[in-house]
Structure formats: C-alpha cells, structure tokens
Amino acid sequence: MSAVTAAGPFRWLVQLWAVVVKEVRQTVQDKRIMALIVIAPFLQLVLLGFAIDLDVDQVPTIVVDMDRTPESRHAVAALMADGSLTAVGTAGSPSDADAALDRGDAAVVLIVPEGYARDLARGEPTQVQVLLDGTDPTRSGIAGGAAVRYFGEQGFSLAKQRLAAVAPDVQISAIDVRSRLAYNPSLSTPIYMVPGIAGMLLLIITTIVTAMGLSREREVGTLEQIRVTPLPTAVLMLGKVLPFVAVGLFDVTLALTAGVYIFDVPIRGSMLDFYIVTSLFLLTTVGVGLFLAAVSKTQQQAFVGAFLFILPAILLSGTMTPIHAMPDWMQPMTLLNPLRFYLEAIRAILLKGASLSDVPVQTAALLVYGLLILGFASLLFRKRLD
Amino acid sequence: MWLFLTRVGAMAGKETLHIRRDPLTLWLGLALPLFLLILFGFGISFDLDHIPLAVVDQDNTTESRELRQLFTAGSEFVFAGALDNPDDALDAFAKSQAHAVLTIPEGYAAALSRGENVEVGLILDAADANSAQQALARADAFAQLASAQAAQRRGLDIAGSMPVSARTWTRYNPAGRSALFLVPGVTAYVMALVSVLLTALAVSKEWEQGSMEQLFATPVRRAEIVVGKLLPYLGMGIIQVLLVLVAGTWIFGLPTNGNGLVVALGSLLFMVGMLGQGLLISIVARNQMVASLTAVMTAMLPSMLLSGFMFPVENMPLPLRTLSNMVPARYYIQVLRGTLLKDNGFAELAVPLMLLAAFATLMMVVSTVMFKRKLA
Structure with a gap:
C-alpha cells in the first residue's frame, strides 16, 4: 500500500488520509447515522426557531363589565386595541370569571367596577381590577403591565385636563421615553435564538458522535485491530477526529443558512471570524468526546457521559435566557463553560457586527479551554490505547 | 398467573x-x-433582571441623577457605567458591556421646572428580544413615575389623586x-x-x-x-x-x-x-x-x-x-x-x-x- 511505501515527511499525511477515508466510509455506510448528522440539525433548527417565540401578545382575557356604560366599553376596547390583551369572552360576575381562570380558559380577568362612568364624571377616584393567572410570570407581567400602563396614562392625562380647567397657566411635564431598538427592531425572538441553537446543535452532535464513534470501535474490538497497523497514535487520533470537525463545520453552516433564509438572521460581521471561533469551540467539543471515549467502557456510558456534560453546558451558557438574570452564586459557574464564550462571540459577530478584537476574552477563553481539554483528552486516550 | x-x-x-x-x-x-x-x-429565568444599563447624562443635575437612580433602584436594571456620547452605545453593546443606554438630554431639569414635556432616549440591545420587550415596558413605567414625581415637586400632587388607575391581583403565583x-x-x-x-x-x-x-x-x-x-x-x-x-x-x-x-x-x-x-x-x-x-x-x-x-x-x-x-x-x-x-x-x-x-x-x-x- 502507498501508505506504507510513501517516504519521508509526507508519510504521516498519507497515513492520516487513510484513517480519514476509513472513518468517513464507516460513517457514510450507516444511513441512519448520516440522517442524524445531516437532516436532524436542519429540521431541529427550523422546528426550534418556530417553536421558541417568547413574544407575549393576545393574552386571552375575560371582561367583567359591571358598569355597562359607553365609558366602560370604550376603556375596554381601547385597552384591547393595544394588542397585548385580547377579549375571549365576558362574564357576569367576578366569581364566574374566576372559574374560567381555574379552568385555564383565560389568563386575565378585567373587572370594570359598577359606577365607573359616574365616578369619572364626578371626579372621584375609581379603580379597575385586573386578575392575573400568574402561572407563567412573563405572560402575567406583560398583561398586567399593559393594563396598568393604559389606565395610568388615562389617569395622568385626565388629571392634567382637570388641573388645566382649574388653573390654566400651570403646565405639567410628561417625560417620554424615545426608544431605539438596536440590531432587532422588530423584536424577533429567532434572531437571538438561532445562534444559540446553532451552538447547542454543534455541541450535541460533535460531542456525541465523537464519543460514541470511538467507544463503539472499542466495544466491538476493532480498535485493537487498528493498533496492530503501523500507524502512529497521534496520526490515528487526528484522523479519527478530523471527520467529526468537518461534520461540525458542515452542521453549523447548514444551521446558519437556514437561519438566514428562514428567520432573517442578519450576518453583520465577518464569516471568517465566525469560522475561526467555531473551529476554536470544536477543539472543546471534540476534546470532550475523546475524553469520554477514553474513560468509558461501553457506548452507553459514553452517551450518558456526553449527556451529563451537554445538559449543564447548555443550561449554564445563556442559550435561552441571559446570564445576567441568573442568581449571583450561579453566574461565576458560567465562566467555566466554553459554550458561554462561544455564544457570546458568535452573537456579537453575527448580530452586532463585532470583529475578533471586540471579543478578545471570548476568543482567548475558547482557545485556552480547547487546547487544555483536547490536550488532556489526547494524552488520556493515548494512555488507554497503549 | x-x-x-x-x-x-x-x-x-x-x-x-x-x-x-x-x-x-x-x-x-x-x-x-x-x-x-x-x-x-x-x-x-425569563424575568427582567439585572440588565446592565449605561447612562449618558448630558444634563448633570440633581434631577437627572434622580432619574438614573429611579431606573437602577430596583432589580431590573443595574448601573453599568457612564458614557460620554449616545453614539458609543453600539460599541458598548458589541463588547457586551451594556445592554441598554439611557440618554438624559441637556436641559432636562430646566424643562421639568417649567412644566414642559421632555424626551429621554433609551437605546436597547434588542438582540435578546424578550428582555428588550420587558425593558421597554419597564422604562415607560419609570418615566410615568418620574413625571408624577416632577409634578409633585412643584406642589402638584398627581399620583395621590389619580382619577383612574388599574390594580392587579396575581393568582396562583403571586410573587x-x-x-x-x-x-x-x-x-x-x-x-x-x-x-x-x-x-x-x-x-x-x-x-x-x-x-x-x-x-x-x-x-x-x-x-x-x-x-x-x-x-x-x-x-x-x-x-x-x-x-x-x-x-x-x-x-x-x-x-x-x-x-x-x-x-x-x-x-x-x-x-x-x-x-x-x-x-x-x-x-x-x-x-x-x-x-x-x-x-x-x-x-x-x-x-x-x-x-x-x-x-x-x-x-x-x-x-x-x-x-x-x-x-x-x-x-x-x-x-x-x-x-x-x-x-x-x-x-x-x-x-x-x-x-x-x-x-x-x-x-x-x-x-x-x-x-x-x-x-x-
């Protein structure tokens, strides 16, 4: 074979090629694994992108209008026009509405008290009651906030009118917030989630495929057969790892393409920077896979091990909700997590147009963690082989 | 059997x-x-919590500092430093140093004392849409509160005699x-x-x-x-x-x-x-x-x-x-x-x-x- 006869410094390259080809053939042969590597990430990204929509609007509301006047109907209609709440029914009494809340038919009950219009006309303070289903705090917070804001604004402008009637020269200033939404003016959730999902998929697939591919070979006993060949251990490991790195790069490209075309995720930074940080992150995922393959005896153990690494890594990374919302004692733990730095870096590069020099800490952290983990795993794997 | x-x-x-x-x-x-x-x-946690807020205070008066304190007194926003210019906001976002920038314009206190309307600027890093949506609602509420406080300072008690208001009761998960x-x-x-x-x-x-x-x-x-x-x-x-x-x-x-x-x-x-x-x-x-x-x-x-x-x-x-x-x-x-x-x-x-x-x-x-x- 040419691998054996090739001379000099290129010999290891030829050997490496042979290992890569073997590995690719072995993987390609199993159609089910190919489907999981190629189709699943794409499907998942699309599914996740559509599934994760945290935008709260149209919260189902039951209206209990005990006043039944044009004023009360106008107030209800104006509040609904804002879009945060949507009326799904009316109830005659607060206790009927309460039962609807219990059954989950509605999440908000808006109670306009009897005498609402009369009190307004007389200038007596009146109060609208809003009963919220607090099971989902985000939803109840936004629904309650919308009601409080609407009636607050009404109250404020009414108070101003009354004051103007009494004392025409006194002015009351209103402080308005003029807001500008950078990067994501339509407040679309997928724009934030797609990079997170891409990172998550990269982590899951490359770690699991590396760990299980190697431990399978050990379980079946073919690893010993390869050891009998004249391959140096370093070349063997590199050859086994390279196809998985390629899988990772392929998957992340696929995920990003889907994100751009389906969810309008912007690419504001340089793709080169994106691939550089992605490659640095792959050092970690492949390293963890190699480590797991080294320490586990069976595929089941390797898989469980991958799991025990992947889940906390995802939860402590800010994939879904921001890190600054975690309790103070938990935040430092995220500094041990390469995924955290990867997501920060790719979100900054893709969404905010950052370059590598804007994210020096993240890049350095990925490099250091990657080299440490992959180096340690290679040593361990080598030791287990010999 | x-x-x-x-x-x-x-x-x-x-x-x-x-x-x-x-x-x-x-x-x-x-x-x-x-x-x-x-x-x-x-x-x-989907709660609005600890959003790092940078402040551009172009007014630099007691009133403008009070507004800053009003924003950062609760747990929603934390003060992440002062910026000289609102144009630096995007740079601060790219470096993940802040997620929101509040701009208080020059003449803020003067306008309030004359009873004129005034606009403050809020630039949000909306990449995280959920936080941005909640931050926006929260900022509106703070501005309303600040308006009422400004009126009160001039002896016009608005908050105490609101003609209409809404009160919320949260069931099942009150906190x-x-x-x-x-x-x-x-x-x-x-x-x-x-x-x-x-x-x-x-x-x-x-x-x-x-x-x-x-x-x-x-x-x-x-x-x-x-x-x-x-x-x-x-x-x-x-x-x-x-x-x-x-x-x-x-x-x-x-x-x-x-x-x-x-x-x-x-x-x-x-x-x-x-x-x-x-x-x-x-x-x-x-x-x-x-x-x-x-x-x-x-x-x-x-x-x-x-x-x-x-x-x-x-x-x-x-x-x-x-x-x-x-x-x-x-x-x-x-x-x-x-x-x-x-x-x-x-x-x-x-x-x-x-x-x-x-x-x-x-x-x-x-x-x-x-x-x-x-x-x-």
Whole structure:
C-alpha cells in the first residue's frame, strides 16, 4: 500500500488520509447515522426557531363589565386595541370569571367596577381590577403591565385636563421615553435564538458522535485491530477526529443558512471570524468526546457521559435566557463553560457586527479551554490505547 | 398467573442487577433529575433582571441623577457605567458591556421646572428580544413615575389623586417567580428524558450484544420480557417524580395544596407512555447509537420545546401547535401545573388525564405487537 511505501515527511499525511477515508466510509455506510448528522440539525433548527417565540401578545382575557356604560366599553376596547390583551369572552360576575381562570380558559380577568362612568364624571377616584393567572410570570407581567400602563396614562392625562380647567397657566411635564431598538427592531425572538441553537446543535452532535464513534470501535474490538497497523497514535487520533470537525463545520453552516433564509438572521460581521471561533469551540467539543471515549467502557456510558456534560453546558451558557438574570452564586459557574464564550462571540459577530478584537476574552477563553481539554483528552486516550 | 408473575419477576430482577452494576445508569436515573431541577430552576429565568444599563447624562443635575437612580433602584436594571456620547452605545453593546443606554438630554431639569414635556432616549440591545420587550415596558413605567414625581415637586400632587388607575391581583403565583412555572415542566422533561433514554438503551443493548436471542430461548414469553424489563425503570421513575417534587417544594417553595391522587395517576400514566416509547425506539433502532439519538430527537427535544415547558404553545405557528397536541409531556405539565399551582382536581383535568392514558395504551400495544412481529 502507498501508505506504507510513501517516504519521508509526507508519510504521516498519507497515513492520516487513510484513517480519514476509513472513518468517513464507516460513517457514510450507516444511513441512519448520516440522517442524524445531516437532516436532524436542519429540521431541529427550523422546528426550534418556530417553536421558541417568547413574544407575549393576545393574552386571552375575560371582561367583567359591571358598569355597562359607553365609558366602560370604550376603556375596554381601547385597552384591547393595544394588542397585548385580547377579549375571549365576558362574564357576569367576578366569581364566574374566576372559574374560567381555574379552568385555564383565560389568563386575565378585567373587572370594570359598577359606577365607573359616574365616578369619572364626578371626579372621584375609581379603580379597575385586573386578575392575573400568574402561572407563567412573563405572560402575567406583560398583561398586567399593559393594563396598568393604559389606565395610568388615562389617569395622568385626565388629571392634567382637570388641573388645566382649574388653573390654566400651570403646565405639567410628561417625560417620554424615545426608544431605539438596536440590531432587532422588530423584536424577533429567532434572531437571538438561532445562534444559540446553532451552538447547542454543534455541541450535541460533535460531542456525541465523537464519543460514541470511538467507544463503539472499542466495544466491538476493532480498535485493537487498528493498533496492530503501523500507524502512529497521534496520526490515528487526528484522523479519527478530523471527520467529526468537518461534520461540525458542515452542521453549523447548514444551521446558519437556514437561519438566514428562514428567520432573517442578519450576518453583520465577518464569516471568517465566525469560522475561526467555531473551529476554536470544536477543539472543546471534540476534546470532550475523546475524553469520554477514553474513560468509558461501553457506548452507553459514553452517551450518558456526553449527556451529563451537554445538559449543564447548555443550561449554564445563556442559550435561552441571559446570564445576567441568573442568581449571583450561579453566574461565576458560567465562566467555566466554553459554550458561554462561544455564544457570546458568535452573537456579537453575527448580530452586532463585532470583529475578533471586540471579543478578545471570548476568543482567548475558547482557545485556552480547547487546547487544555483536547490536550488532556489526547494524552488520556493515548494512555488507554497503549 | 403464578408462573407469569415468577417469570416477570425474574426478568425484572435481572434488569435491576444490570442497573445496579452500572453506576452511571443509577446516577443518571437518580442524581440527574435533582441536578437538572436546580440548574433549570435557578439558571433559566425569563424575568427582567439585572440588565446592565449605561447612562449618558448630558444634563448633570440633581434631577437627572434622580432619574438614573429611579431606573437602577430596583432589580431590573443595574448601573453599568457612564458614557460620554449616545453614539458609543453600539460599541458598548458589541463588547457586551451594556445592554441598554439611557440618554438624559441637556436641559432636562430646566424643562421639568417649567412644566414642559421632555424626551429621554433609551437605546436597547434588542438582540435578546424578550428582555428588550420587558425593558421597554419597564422604562415607560419609570418615566410615568418620574413625571408624577416632577409634578409633585412643584406642589402638584398627581399620583395621590389619580382619577383612574388599574390594580392587579396575581393568582396562583403571586410573587411571579419563573421557578414555580418551570418546576412542573422540569419534572415532565426529566422523566421523559430519563425513561425513554434508559429503556431505549437497555433494550437495544440486548439486541446489539445478541443476548436478546438467548432470552428468547428461555421459557419467558415475549410480553413477559417487555413487562419485566420495564418494571425496574418504572420503579426508578416513581422515585424520580417523588424526588423532584419534594426537592421542588423545599428549594423553590412549590405549593403542595393540590390533589395528590391526580398527581400520582398523571405521573404513572405519563411514565408508562414514556417507557413504551423507549421500548418502541429500541425495537426499531436495534443499535445503541441510533436508539439514543432517536430518543433525543423524539423525546428530549419535543418535551422541552413543544410542551409549553418554557415556550408558550399559543405563540407557535399552526403546524407546530398541531404537533404539540401529540406530545404527552404537554398534558402531563398541564396536570402538574393544574394541581400544584391552581389546585385543580379531576373535574378540570379529565381531558389531559384521558389523553395521557390513551398515549400510554397506544405505546404499549404498538411496541408489544412490533416486538412480537420482529421475531416471527
């Protein structure tokens, strides 16, 4: 074979090629694994992108209008026009509405008290009651906030009118917030989630495929057969790892393409920077896979091990909700997590147009963690082989 | 009947021995649920909390400093430093030093003292849309408050005599804590994950190693193999539910005023369904790697994403909402949230309980039939 006869410094390259080809053939042969590597990430990204929509609007509301006047109907209609709440029914009494809340038919009950219009006309303070289903705090917070804001604004402008009637020269200033939404003016959730999902998929697939591919070979006993060949251990490991790195790069490209075309995720930074940080992150995922393959005896153990690494890594990374919302004692733990730095870096590069020099800490952290983990795993794997 | 029980018992004993000899499985089954509960309960929070806010104070008066303090007094925003120019905002965002920039214009205090309207600027890093949406609403509320305070300073008490206002009462979760919302979801998620995964792996391992054929050579019948193999995992599942619920009560103050019987029935039905699904996967896959990845795709992800665990089902497009009707975790979460948070009983939860029972029956029947056919 040419691998054996090739001379000099290129010999290891030829050997490496042979290992890569073997590995690719072995993987390609199993159609089910190919489907999981190629189709699943794409499907998942699309599914996740559509599934994760945290935008709260149209919260189902039951209206209990005990006043039944044009004023009360106008107030209800104006509040609904804002879009945060949507009326799904009316109830005659607060206790009927309460039962609807219990059954989950509605999440908000808006109670306009009897005498609402009369009190307004007389200038007596009146109060609208809003009963919220607090099971989902985000939803109840936004629904309650919308009601409080609407009636607050009404109250404020009414108070101003009354004051103007009494004392025409006194002015009351209103402080308005003029807001500008950078990067994501339509407040679309997928724009934030797609990079997170891409990172998550990269982590899951490359770690699991590396760990299980190697431990399978050990379980079946073919690893010993390869050891009998004249391959140096370093070349063997590199050859086994390279196809998985390629899988990772392929998957992340696929995920990003889907994100751009389906969810309008912007690419504001340089793709080169994106691939550089992605490659640095792959050092970690492949390293963890190699480590797991080294320490586990069976595929089941390797898989469980991958799991025990992947889940906390995802939860402590800010994939879904921001890190600054975690309790103070938990935040430092995220500094041990390469995924955290990867997501920060790719979100900054893709969404905010950052370059590598804007994210020096993240890049350095990925490099250091990657080299440490992959180096340690290679040593361990080598030791287990010999 | 007696023989049936003996043979099932023998299978279950054999499987228990497998579990006991594999510390990783045991650890996955018992410690992982608690670990996940803590990570999810504390780590995932959709609340507006600690948004780093940079301030461009072009007015530099007592009033402008008061506005800054008003914004950062609560837990929603934390002061992340002063900026000279609002144009530096994007740079601060790119470096992740701030997520919001408040600009107080020159002449802010002067305008307030004259009773003129004034605009403050708020630039938000809206990449995280959920936080941005909440921050926007919060900032509006602060501005309203500041307006009332400014009027009060000039002797015009507006806040005290608001002609109309709204008062909110929050039921079921008055403190509005994400954790109470998430704990029932974590329970369903962890059980779906662990049950499907462990059964899928346990059975596909027997195929892969060829010991399934040996089992068939014994007088144990097919159905008995199925029941016997699943029983230990069912036991483990029951311990998991108890562990997670007890820990949820202790750590996160999950209320336990619901109907225990409904919780028990719902948990049992859900678990049998999940074990059946794991069995079905292992019969179709026959290979541990494929079985485990299939379990991840069909149990772990849907239970997290399409169940209403974290992301509201109502917001999803129609095809996904339809799909979510087929995810049993959705109904189990409905049962848990209903009983634990809302004190619902059988009357309110009859439909989800029936759907869970239907799923469990379907899975067990299909997998037993497939199992028999596979060997014929």
